[in-house]
Structures are given as C-alpha cells and as structure tokens.
Amino acid sequence: MLRTFVTDASDLAARTGQSVDVVRVIRHADASHDYETLPMFVVRFSDGTEGEAWRDELRPFRADLPRHCVGSASLIDWRD
Numbered sequence: 001m002l003r004t005f006v007t008d009a010s011d012l013a014a015r016t017g018q019s020v021d022v023v024r025v026i027r028h029a030d031a032s033h034d035y036e037t038l039p040m041f042v043v044r045f046s047d048g049t050e051g052e053a054w055r056d057e058l059r060p061f062r063a064d065l066p067r068h069c070v071g072s073a074s075l076i077d078w079r080d
Helices: 067-072
Strands: 002-005 019-026 040-045 050-054 058-060
Touching: 002 040, 019 050
Parallel strands: none
Antiparallel strands: 002 019, 002 058, 019 040, 040 050
C-alpha cells in the first residue's frame, strides 16, 4: 500500500513528502511498543530504508500533489 510520509516529530522528519510502502501493521504490544501507541506501521522508503510511523504520519499517496500540499490530505484507515 503506497502512502506519503508526513512528519515533523521524528528522526525521519527530513523524509516528509516521500512515498513509502507500508510493510506491515503493528497491532500488538511488545517490548518495543506500548499498547497506547498502537497501531504503528513499518514503512519502507524507495531507497530501502525502513522505519516506523504512526497513523497520523501517513497520507494517501497522490503523485499529482506538490510536496507542500501532502499534509492536507486525509489520514489513512489503518484497517486497509
């Protein structure tokens, strides 16, 4: 599922506006993820870098939108 990554609050902030593939959804708490932070998404950027994103950091991918407009798109439905 191709999405656009948008953030200003993580170590991946420099990647805002880049497209990502959602690799998997983290739905269950474990040693690295508290129940309160879930769901989270494992995402892969086009250069192969993987990271984690919250629901509000992912937008539907729109190749026709300029980079400065991606933040105005609606949030994704994590059940996709």
